Amino acid sequence: MGELDGLTAVVTGGASGIGLATARRLAAAGASVGVLDRAIDGAPSDLYAVQCDVTDSNGVAAAVTAVAERFGGLDIVVNNAGIGAAGTVEDNPDDEWHRVYDVNVVGMVRVTRAALPYLRKSEHAAIVNVCSVAATAGLPQRALYSATKGAVLSLTQAMAADHLPDGIRVNAVNPGTADTPWVTRLLDAAPDPAAERAALEARQPTGRLVPPEDVAAAIVYLAGPAAGSVTGTTIAVDGGMQALRLRK
Template identity: 80%
Template sequence: MGDFDGLTAIVTGGASGIGLATAELLAERGARVAILDRKLDDAPGSLFALECDVTDSGGVAAAVAAVADRFGGLDIVVNNAGIGAAGTIADNPDTEWHRVFDVNVLGMVRVARAALPHLRRSERAAVVNVCSIAATAGLPQRALYSATKGAVLSLTLAMAADHIGDGIRVNAVNPGTADTPWVGRLLDAAPDPAAERAALEARQPTGRLVPPGDIAHAIAYLAGPHSGSTTGTTLAVDGGMQGLRLRT
C-alpha cells in the first residue's frame, strides 16, 4: 500500500526533468498519474500522457477534463511546466516578457482553474507550484525569469488563502539550479560548459546541482497526506543557497 493509493495527480511538464521525476515518484507511491506536456517523446509508456500546451486555455480545459473522466476525479495538481529566460531588463523585448509570463504564470493559472471543480470534490486536494530560488534571491542575468517566479510565489500564497475553505492546500517548492536536461542544454550552449557547470555548482553551498529526485520528494511531501496542516508555504530545495552564507 502506498500513501498515494486511490489519488489522481496531474503533472504539467511531466515528460522530462523535475516533472518526470515527480510523476514517476507519485506513481511509485500509488497515485494514478497523468503527464501533460507539449512533447511526449520521452514520457514513459507506463503513465497516461496527454499533449498539452499550457498557453492554450481550451486545450488545458480539455486535457484536465480527460484526466478526470479517465480516473474518476482529480486530487493533486503539480504545476511544473515552465520556460527559462536570460538577461537584464534591457535584454528582452516586450514580446518575450509576455511569452514567458504566459507560460510560467498564466500557465499555472489555466491548469489550476480547470482543475478547481474536480479538486473541490476531493477530500485530499493539493496543488504544488514549482517556483524557484530566483523568487527569493537576486540572480544576475535573470530579470525576466525571476519576475515570473516572484509572481508564482505570490500566486501560491493568494491561492492558498482563496481555496483553504474549499479544502484545497496550495504550496510551492523553490528549487535551486537543478541538474535537468534544460540546464544541460544551457551548459552545452556556453562558451566553456565545464567552467559554467563549476560556477553553477559553486554558488550552491552543497557544491552540486540539485538532483531532480530531491525536488520530486519535496513535491510529494507537500502533495501528500502527511502534510495536511501545511498550506501557503514554500519549501526551498536549493542546496542551502537561500539561507546559508558560508565562509571560504
C-alpha cells in the same frame, strides 16, 4: 499500500526533468498520474500522457478533463511547466516578457482553473507550484525569469488563502539550479560548458546541482496526506543557496 493509493495527480511539464521525476515518485507512492506536456515522447509508457500546451486555455481544459475522466477524479495538481530566460531588463523584448509570463504564471492559472471543479470534490486536494530560488534571491542575468517566479510565489500564497475554504491546500517548492535537460541545454550553449557548470555548482553551498529527485520528494510530501496541515508554505530545495552564507 502506498501513501497516495486511490489518488489521481496531474503533472504539467511531466515528460522530463523535475516533472518526470515527480510523476515517477507520485506513481511509486500509489497515485494514478496524468502527464501533461507539449512533447510526450519522453513520458514513461506506464503513465497516462496527454499532449498539452499550457498557453492554450481550451487545450488545458481538455487535457485536465481527460485525466480526470480516465481515473474518475482529480486530487493533486503539480504546476511544473515553465521556461527560462536570460538577461537583464535591457535584454528581453516585450514579446519575450509576455511569452515567459504566459507560460510560467498564466499557464499555472489555466491549469488550476481547469482543475478546481474536480479538486473541490476531493477529500485530499492539493496543488503544488514549482517556483524557484530566483523568487527569493537576486540572481544575475535572470531579470525576466526571476520576475515570473516572484509572481508564482505570490500567486501560491493568494491561492492558498482563496481555496482553503474549498479544502484545497496550495504550496510551492523553490528549487536551486537543478540538473535537468533544460539546464544541460543552457550549459551546452555556453562558450565553455565545463566552466559554466563548475560556476553553477560553486554557487550552491552543497557544491552540486540539485537532483530532480530531491525536488520531487518535496513535491510529493506537499501533495500527500502527510502534509495535511501545510498550506501557503514554500519549501526550499536549493542546496542551502537561499539561507546559508558559508565562509570560504
